[in-house]
Amino acid sequence: AAAAHDVGATLVVDNTFASPYLQTPLDLGADVVIHSATKYLGGHSDVVSGVIATNDAAISERLRFLQNSLGAIPGPFDAWLVLRGLKTLAVRMRQHCENARAVVEFLSGHPRVERVLYPGLPDHPGHEIAARQMRDFGGMVSFLLASEEEAVATVARTKVWTLAESLGGVESLIEHPYRMTHASTADAPFAAPTNLVRLSVGIESAEDLVADLDDALC
Numbered sequence: 001a002a003a004a005h006d007v008g009a010t011l012v013v014d015n016t017f018a019s020p021y022l023q024t025p026l027d028l029g030a031d032v033v034i035h036s037a038t039k040y041l042g043g044h045s046d047v048v049s050g051v052i053a054t055n056d057a058a059i060s061e062r063l064r065f066l067q068n069s070l071g072a073i074p075g076p077f078d079a080w081l082v083l084r085g086l087k088t089l090a091v092r093m094r095q096h097c098e099n100a101r102a103v104v105e106f107l108s109g110h111p112r113v114e115r116v117l118y119p120g121l122p123d124h125p126g127h128e129i130a131a132r133q134m135r136d137f138g139g140m141v142s143f144l145l146a147s148e149e150e151a152v153a154t155v156a157r158t159k160v161w162t163l164a165e166s167l168g169g170v171e172s173l174i175e176h177p178y179r180m181t182h183a184s185t186a187d188a189p190f191a192a193p194t195n196l197v198r199l200s201v202g203i204e205s206a207e208d209l210v211a212d213l214d215d216a217l218c
Contacts, residue, residue: 001029010059016040016168021093023134026055037082039168040139043092047081049074092170095203096139099172102206103199103213107143112150112217114195117142139201140167142177148194151176155197160204160212172202172209 004011012032013025019040025033035041037049054060067073074082100118107116119130120137130137145151155163161174165181175181177192185191201209 005029017138017140018134019089019093019168021089022097022136022138026053028133031056032059036168037085038166040093040096041085041089041168042082043085043088043168043170044081045166045169045171047078047085049078049082051082092203093136093139096201097136099203099206099209100137100139100141100201103141103201103209106210106213107141110214110217112145114144114146117144141199141201143197143199144193145195145197148178151195151197152179154216157216157218158212159215160208161199161216167200169200170203172204173200174198 001011010031011029012034013030014035015023015025015033016036016039019035021040031054033053035051035053037051038045038047041051042049052063054063101120104116104118104120107113108121118124118137118141119126119134121127124130145154155174155176158174161172163175164173165175167173175198177196177198178186178194181198182192
């Protein structure tokens with residue numbers, strides 16, 4: 001935050017993966033925080049919505065003007081769905097994190113998995129920062145297999161994990177980013193690795209989730 005403010009920049013943080021339960025960027029110096037409320041805030045994969053939060057009065061006034069003039073407001077039922085989700089945010093996030101730890105432990109010891117990417121692991125490049133400013137490490141996990149073919153085959157074999165994009169719902173999702181969420185950047189220098197598998201760990205039984213991954217990695 002200090003580095004951005006030293007050069008007069010406005011710091012905007014996408015806090016979707018963490019949710020306000022795990023991290024509060026405004027308290028850490030951010031000027032604006034955005035959330036896809038479709039994800040953890042709603043938590044049930046049944047609403048499309050977004051949130052912008054700021055503690056800067058000038059930015060807030062400008063955003064309110066734009067929202068009013070453009071009509072960018074959620075419908076009453078959409079707002080109700082997000083408010084309903086917020087009632088269980090804390091308990092859901094705790095379970096997402098607990099299940100993610102079980103999944104990471106399993107994947108880290110599997111012979112077909114080349115690398116596990118999770119901020120809760122000490123070898124993750126963001127581990128130190130995450131440990132310092134987050135309450136826990138979240139429910140998003142990625143791992144690398146030997147090839148694109150293995151990654152595609154693995155995501156197609158799960159039964160408990162649903163093959164789908166999105167994240168942050170109570171159900172566990174598995175996807176192949178190179179061909180799905182990040183397909184539009186496939187030819188870019190920052191393309192997702194072809195052998196990457198991404199997991200949004202839900203709140204089902206951790207034993208069921210691990211057993212299903214074990215079967216899929218056969």
